[in-house]
Amino acid sequence: MSELLRIERIAKSFGGLQALSGVSLSAMRGEVLGLIGPNGAGKTTLFNLIMGLFRPDEGRICFKEREITGWPTHRVVRAGIARVYQLAQACRSKSVFENVELSLLTDRIFAWQPGSRCRARTLAVCAQVGLSDVLHRTPQMLPQARLRQLELARAVATDPDLLLLDEPFAGLTATEVGALSEVIAALRAGGMAIVLVDHNMRGLMRLVDRVVVINFGRVLAEGLPQEILSSRLVQEAYLSGTASSGPDVL
Numbered sequence: 152m153s154e155l156l157r158i159e160r161i162a163k164s165f166g167g168l169q170a171l172s173g174v175s176l177s178a179m180r181g182e183v184l185g186l187i188g189p190n191g192a193g194k195t196t197l198f199n200l201i202m203g204l205f206r207p208d209e210g211r212i213c214f215k216e217r218e219i220t221g222w223p224t225h226r227v228v229r230a231g232i233a234r235v236y237q238l239a240q241a242c243r244s245k246s247v248f249e250n251v252e253l254s255l256l257t258d259r260i261f262a263w264q265p266g267s268r269c270r271a272r273t274l275a276v277c278a279q280v281g282l283s284d285v286l287h288r289t290p291q292m293l294p295q296a297r298l299r300q301l302e303l304a305r306a307v308a309t310d311p312d313l314l315l316l317d318e319p320f321a322g323l324t325a326t327e328v329g330a331l332s333e334v335i336a337a338l339r340a341g342g343m344a345i346v347l348v349d350h351n352m353r354g355l356m357r358l359v360d361r362v363v364v365i366n367f368g369r370v371l372a373e374g375l376p377q378e379i380l381s382s383r384l385v386q387e388a389y390l391s392g393t394a395s396s397g398p399d400v401l
């Protein structure tokens with residue numbers, strides 16, 4: 152497997168708070184990488200830095216062997232990275248189909264050629280994430296799990312090589328977690344690399360090839376799911392007083 156994303160010695164502080172320091176990690180083509188750590192460890196901040204919402208104080212971010220540090224979000228997306236937000240961002244007055252179509256139109260090819268090809272691609276993306284039966288509903292009419300699928304569809308519509316998922320399982324039932332996991336596994340089978348952040352260890356560990364653990368803004372451990380689950384260091388990080396919510400199986 153070749154390297155797709157490389158984070159090199161990234162540091163980021165907010166005022167006096169050092170959110171990340173000296174973080175280095177890689178995501179390979181076609182893999183699902185789990186990124187875990189207690190609340191406040193710096194996981195979402197790392198996603199924000201990759202997507203160009205903030206600039207790191209130190210370090211470099213490389214994607215497909217090009218440095219993308221500090222690139223604006225739209226350029227990062229065009230390079231092939233998409234991120235699914237924890238909270239729903241979809242337009243409330245538009246249908247599922249229209250929301251996905253809008254995300255597709257950020258793609259240059261489709262922006263110049265709206266019409267039947269664009270419609271076909273929108274339908275394909277909706278089918279890929281399991282939304283075909285609710286195409287004409289608006290977000291207000293959808294339960295939480297369906298909104299999560301819609302956010303995923305909007306990200307998939309940009310045709311990413313790398314998908315960043317921040318807590319996709321939060322608030323879902325075990326059945327819904329299972330259904331979303333199947334969609335994520337299918338995207339990966341189609342060649343997409345995924346970085347998955349979640350506190351639901353049962354759901355996460357079933358999907359990931361490798362895990363990186365962050366604690367207090369630093370990489371604490373890296374390994375196969377089984378190694379991480381049995382690591383005393385990782386267990387202690389979650390059980391220490393700083394974590395307000397630990398993963399469910401540690």
Ligand SMILES: Nc1ncnc2c1ncn2[C@@H]1O[C@H](COP(=O)(O)OP(=O)(O)OP(=O)(O)O)[C@@H](O)[C@H]1O
Nearest residue numbers: 165168169170188189190191192193194195196197
């Ligand atoms: N924009 C910001 N301004 C100030 N502080 C921030 C900002 N973003 C994050 N932080 C702080 O940086 C630290 C890391 O936060 P981050 O959201 O990255 O953690 P996380 O690992 O995603 O946690 P959780 O599992 O709770 O989502 C926290 O102390 C947080 O309060």
Ligand SMILES: [Mg+2]
Nearest residue numbers: 194195196317
């Ligand atoms: Mg977070």
